[in-house]
Every structure is written in C-alpha cells, then in structure tokens.
Amino acid sequence: MCKDELTSEELFLKEGDHSAKLPLVDVHDSVMKAIGLGNDRLMMEHTSQLQAGNTPDIMQSMEPAVEAERYRKRKLRRHVGRWAAALILIAVLGGSYSLFVDSPRQAAKFQYEVLPYQPLVVTEEGGKVVRSNRPVHLSEEKIPQRQQSKEEKLLSEKYLEAYNAVEKLLLPEEFASYVLRQEKAGGEPPMIGVVNRAMSFKDYSSYAAKAKKYKAPDLKQPEYMPEGYVFDQAWIIPYFEIKEKELLALTGGIKLEGGYRVPWRKEPLGSINFDNSRLSYKKGQTIVNISVKRLKEKTGIAESLMWTKNTIMENILVNGTQLIYMDHSKNGEVKLGYKYKLVWADPEKNVLYDLTTSPESSLTKEEVIHIAAGMMN
Known part of the structure; x- marks a missing residue:
C-alpha cells in the first residue's frame, strides 16, 4: 500500500513507528478503542510466500477505497499524542507484544513476540539456560602484574615445543594427548596436554559432509541473511576426555633439549566427541557467528549466560520456539x-544454538531475530 492510500490514523502510526525506528505493532481492538480509534484498527496479514516483483506491504486497511477517502478527509488532523498513547497502553495492558517483519528480498514476513526475560528450558528433562546470578563488572581492585620467572618461562616454551612436536606426527583429523616431563629427579611435575585441532572449512558443503561423517550436530545454513553477508568459514570442534592415569604411565616418547621427554599417544577415533559446530558469515569486518552444541547437562543449569548492568535481556517467541535475546550494544x-x-534450543535433539554479532555490526534487532527464525523451520 502506498503512502497516499493510508488513513490518517494508519499514516500517523506508521510514520511514528518509522520516526522512532520501530517495527509495526499489531494491537488489539480494545486497545485501539481505548485510544479513540474504535474498530478502525490496522490488520497485519501473514502470507507464506512473496511473489517476485510484487511484494505486498504488511499494513492493509480493512476499509473499502471509497470509504477510506472520505475517512481521510474527515480525520485529516489527529492529535499527535495518540501514537505515543498506543505504545504506552500496550505496555500497561500486557508487557508482551507481537511484531511483524517483512523481508522483500529473501524470505516471507515473520512474526515474533517479545516477552519478559525468564530462564529458558532447553532439555526434555528440564535443564535450563539462565543468566548468571550477578552482572559482570570490572573489579576496582588492581591486580598487580606478575612477571614469569626464568623457570616458568622455560617450562612454557617447552610445553609449546612438546605440542608442536606431537602435532607434526599426526595426520589431518587425528588427535593426541601427551605428557611433558623432566627426566632429572626433583624436576617440575609432569604437564599434560592435548592436540585437539578444530576442523575448518571454506565452503558449507565440505562442512556438511564431515558433520555427517562424524555425527556432529546438524547446523544448517540460515534461510535468511541480511544483504551483503556471505558465508566465510565453518568449524567442527572435537573433544575427548583425558585418561590421566593411562597417560602418566606412558614411557619413551619424543626427546627434547634440556632434559625433557614427551610420551604421547594417538587417541582412537571412537573416543572423540564432535559435539560442537560453528558457521561464520561476514560483511567487511563485521561477523555473524552461529554455533550449536550438544548439551552435557540435561537437568539443573545447562548453561549460565554472562551479562552486565547495561545488557538488555528479553525472551522472544518466534516460529513456535522461544529464545533468549541479549542486547549488549x-x-x-x-x-x-x-x-x-x-x-x-531443540530439546528433542538435546542441542543448544547460539548466534552472536560482532560489536561493530550495524544489524538491527529484527534482522538478527530473522536470521535465527530462518534456522527454525
């Protein structure tokens, strides 16, 4: 619908929303009646598919064209306070509200509902994602910078040398654990390490094939990405439990200068868990990261989210799935x-999803919710 076809109330509400950079709000008849607009409310019509070259506007008047013309002439001058009153009254009547967003280029419009923050149930056993008990803040106490001793610096260098020595003996997609120990009596206690390299991919199809091979959680590409953002990279992050007693019992290994030795062993593939995946999309220097992981804790607190006194936290209901939204702008x-x-989360699959945008991103709240919505279908 073009601007000239809107009633004065519709035009006023729409221009008010645009001036404040707010999405369109679907309010109930009772709300519109309370602010003096009677039954002449706006109707948000949902369509499952947009026709190419004929993208409909979300707002459509319920009045016939002739009656709308007469109504515009009668109501040409409305008091400016009604738009603000509508938003205030929405908050008074409920605390949650529904928004309808349209993306003409890539996907059909979608609806989401904003709710007050509450812990998110993420497993069928009742496990929850919660925000931490207290906001993160900078400590006023200054922690003095501690310089490494010569012995500590040497041990750090040898630890890195041990890692590199073991890594050189491994093929791609092989993993190992090792022990760095001094051969002389009375030396530093042994240090345990792992070579646990993430697998990275420059195209999605390669990632998808490996994810299927290693039974990593399914992380499909979002159906919607804002203009200019393109696939950059994907990762599968392996993990395995260290069997400390078995590792410390190993002998021999790689000999390093300075009286150090590195016993090590290749970890069997069956002991590796491929429970974490991530996709990255970029536009210039701005990044959108999307990750998925299997939940190890199925009851109690499955994950605790860090926040600060400046972080806005809400719950969003979109496509029948509830999520936690955090704004740290x-x-x-x-x-x-x-x-x-x-x-x-997807409780049936026991997985948790996470989407973040880099601090310098210019994406809007609606755009990031739309990305997530495109992964829930």
Missing part, C-alpha cells in the same frame, strides 16, 4: 565481545 566498560546474542 551499550556495553560500557565491560566488553563481552558481541552486540547481540540469541540463544535457543
């Missing part, structure tokens, strides 16, 4: 490394 002194963060 006003990050203040504490940097959490993202602007937006969305967390949701």
Whole structure:
C-alpha cells in the first residue's frame, strides 16, 4: 500500500513507528478503542510466500477505497499524542507484544513476540539456560602484574615445543594427548596436554559432509541473511576426555633439549566427541557467528549466560520456539565481545544454538531475530 492510500490514523502510526525506528505493532481492538480509534484498527496479514516483483506491504486497511477517502478527509488532523498513547497502553495492558517483519528480498514476513526475560528450558528433562546470578563488572581492585620467572618461562616454551612436536606426527583429523616431563629427579611435575585441532572449512558443503561423517550436530545454513553477508568459514570442534592415569604411565616418547621427554599417544577415533559446530558469515569486518552444541547437562543449569548492568535481556517467541535475546550494544566498560546474542534450543535433539554479532555490526534487532527464525523451520 502506498503512502497516499493510508488513513490518517494508519499514516500517523506508521510514520511514528518509522520516526522512532520501530517495527509495526499489531494491537488489539480494545486497545485501539481505548485510544479513540474504535474498530478502525490496522490488520497485519501473514502470507507464506512473496511473489517476485510484487511484494505486498504488511499494513492493509480493512476499509473499502471509497470509504477510506472520505475517512481521510474527515480525520485529516489527529492529535499527535495518540501514537505515543498506543505504545504506552500496550505496555500497561500486557508487557508482551507481537511484531511483524517483512523481508522483500529473501524470505516471507515473520512474526515474533517479545516477552519478559525468564530462564529458558532447553532439555526434555528440564535443564535450563539462565543468566548468571550477578552482572559482570570490572573489579576496582588492581591486580598487580606478575612477571614469569626464568623457570616458568622455560617450562612454557617447552610445553609449546612438546605440542608442536606431537602435532607434526599426526595426520589431518587425528588427535593426541601427551605428557611433558623432566627426566632429572626433583624436576617440575609432569604437564599434560592435548592436540585437539578444530576442523575448518571454506565452503558449507565440505562442512556438511564431515558433520555427517562424524555425527556432529546438524547446523544448517540460515534461510535468511541480511544483504551483503556471505558465508566465510565453518568449524567442527572435537573433544575427548583425558585418561590421566593411562597417560602418566606412558614411557619413551619424543626427546627434547634440556632434559625433557614427551610420551604421547594417538587417541582412537571412537573416543572423540564432535559435539560442537560453528558457521561464520561476514560483511567487511563485521561477523555473524552461529554455533550449536550438544548439551552435557540435561537437568539443573545447562548453561549460565554472562551479562552486565547495561545488557538488555528479553525472551522472544518466534516460529513456535522461544529464545533468549541479549542486547549488549551499550556495553560500557565491560566488553563481552558481541552486540547481540540469541540463544535457543531443540530439546528433542538435546542441542543448544547460539548466534552472536560482532560489536561493530550495524544489524538491527529484527534482522538478527530473522536470521535465527530462518534456522527454525
């Protein structure tokens, strides 16, 4: 619908929303009646598919064209306070509200509902994702910088040398654990390490094939990505439990200068868990990261989210799935490394999803929710 076809109330509400950079709001008849608009409310019509070259506007008047013309002439001048009153009254009547968003280029419009924050149930056994008990803040106590001793510096260098020596003996997609120990009596206690390299992929099809091979959690590409964002990289992050007693019992191994030896062993593939995957999309220097992981804790607190006093936290209901939305754009002194963060789950598959945008991202709240919505279908 073009601007000239809107009634004065519709035009006023729409321009008010645009001036405040707010999405369109679907309010109930009772709300519109309370602010003096009677039954002449806006109707948001949902369509499952947009026709190419004929993208409909979300807002459509319920009045016939002739009656709308007469109504515009009668109601040409409305008091400006009604738009603000509508938003205030929505908050008074409920605390949650529904928004309809349209993306003409890539996907059909979608609806989401904003709810007050509450812990998110993420497993069938009742496990929850919660925010930490207290916000993260900078400590006023200054921690003195401690310089490494010569012995500590040498041990750090040998630990890195041991890692590199073991890694050179491994083929791609092989993993190992090792022990760094001094051969002389009375030396430093042994140090345990792992070579647990993440698998990275420059195209999605390669990632998908490996994810299927190693039975990693399914992380499909989102159906919607904002204009300019392209696939950059994918990762599968392996993990295995260290069998400390077995490892410390190993003998022989790689000999390093300075009286150090590195016993090591290749970990069998059957002991490796491929429970974490991640996709990355970039536009210039801005990044959208999407990750998935299998949940180890199925009851109690499955994960605790860090937040600060400046972090906005809400729950969002979209496509029948509830998620936690975190806005850290006003990050203040504490940097959490993202602007937006969305967390949701698939309890049947026992997996948790996480979407973050880099701090400098210009994406809007609606856009990041739309990305997540495109992964829930």
